[in-house]
Amino acid sequence: xxxxxxxxxxxxxxxxxxxxxxxxxxxxxxxxxxxxxxxxxxxxxxxxxxxxxxxxxxxxxxxxxxxxxxxxxxxxxxxxxxxxxxxxxxxxxxxxxxxxxxxxxxxxxxxxxxxxxxxxxxxxxxxxxxxxxxxxxxxxxxxxxxxxxxxxxxxxxxxxxxxxxxxxxxxxxxxxxxxxxxxx
Amino acid sequence: xxxxxxxxxxxxxxxxxxxxxxxxxxxxxxxxxxxxxxxxxxxxxxxxxxxxxxxxxxxxxxxxxxxxxxxxxxxxxxxxxxxxxxxxxxxxxxxxxxxxxxxxxxxxxxxxxxxxxxxxxxxxxxxxxxxxxxxxxxxxxxxx
Numbered sequence: 300x301x302x303x304x305x306x307x308x309x310x311x312x313x314x315x316x317x318x319x320x321x322x323x324x325x326x327x328x329x330x331x332x333x334x335x336x337x338x339x340x341x342x343x344x345x346x347x348x349x350x351x352x353x354x355x356x357x358x359x360x361x362x363x364x365x366x367x368x369x370x371x372x373x374x375x376x377x378x379x380x381x382x383x384x385x386x387x388x389x390x391x392x393x394x395x396x397x398x399x400x401x402x403x404x405x406x407x408x409x410x411x412x413x414x415x416x417x418x419x420x421x422x423x424x425x426x427x428x429x430x431x432x433x434x435x436x437x438x439x440x441x442x443x444x445x446x447x448x449x450x451x452x453x454x455x456x457x458x459x460x461x462x463x464x465x466x467x468x469x470x471x472x473x474x475x476x477x478x479x480x481x482x483x
Numbered sequence: 484x485x486x487x488x489x490x491x492x493x494x495x496x497x498x499x500x501x502x503x504x505x506x507x508x509x510x511x512x513x514x515x516x517x518x519x520x521x522x523x524x525x526x527x528x529x530x531x532x533x534x535x536x537x538x539x540x541x542x543x544x545x546x547x548x549x550x551x552x553x554x555x556x557x558x559x560x561x562x563x564x565x566x567x568x569x570x571x572x573x574x575x576x577x578x579x580x581x582x583x584x585x586x587x588x589x590x591x592x593x594x595x596x597x598x599x600x601x602x603x604x605x606x607x608x609x610x611x612x613x614x615x616x617x618x619x620x621x622x623x624x625x626x627x
Contacts, residue, residue, distance in 0.1 A: 307570030309588015340578060428572025436573060462595035464612045
């Protein structure tokens with residue numbers, strides 16, 4: 300089951316994503332961190348997220364690029380956070396996929412989906428401040444928008460979190476076969 | 484507590500005045516005294532209130548933000564708060580701007596958890612995200 304979670308910064312989407320993993324049936328919980336900790340503020344943010352996960356039984360894996368090559372324990376519950384960082388790393392870091400960033404991220408998520416039980420993916424809404432940025436930032440926004448759309452198609456469930464309140468954008472569908480069975 | 488959120492220029496304040504029948508007594512978060520929040524029946528431009536408080540050395544840490552939200556729920560539980568929804572753009576390059584966005588989000592998340600109603604106004608129309616005496620209504624589903 301893949302659940303895509305989106306929202307703005309400071310929306311409470313990280314906390315909501317963790318709760319989904321804690322509710323998942325799998326016992327083994329893997330957290331994939333994608334943010335390169337830049338400077339003091341970056342370290343503080345990473346520390347904040349670590350603190351939130353402490354004592355919740357997460358094993359943390361740091362992975363900044365090349366997600367397709369990552370092996371996770373079969374049938375584990377995986378929290379991938381966050382696509383906005385992963386996309387930037389793939390596009391702009393030296394070891395990233397560069398022009399092929401879209402495929403690298405999408406294939407990476409598909410590879411995780413094949414391996415694990417519950418997959419929760421956190422992404423970011425960065426599209427609505429109305430500013431026109433320099434061409435490289437606009438290109439990045441376009442990349443992230445295209446990745447988000449593909450991941451939403453791939454996901455069984457998509458939720459936007461607004462100040463801690465979950466809004467379902469796409470709901471998990473009961474399979475037709477299951478429905479037929481239950482309706483006799 | 485009622486929280487009315489949304490982008491700029493969406494008619495949030497008009498919507499709140501009309502819907503909650505509160506015509507007078509609104510404090511403007513961009514210029515009122517910082518103490519007014521503890522007693523006013525309604526405040527708009529709340530994000531600018533947060534900005535000014537930060538500029539004056541208050542609300543510096545996450546803990547202070549959380550404590551502020553708790554205190555506000557206790558001291559002015561009937562407050563109607565109208566605020567721009569920030570945080571839906573590119574992460575600002577300026578560190579203070581980043582902290583401001585983050586702080587507004589954390590405070591509003593704290594308030595939303597206890598608020599009886601949370602409404603997002605788009606094009607002058609209110610979409611209830613959380614309603615009194617009911618579970619959050621997951622009413623809108625544009626992709627389904």
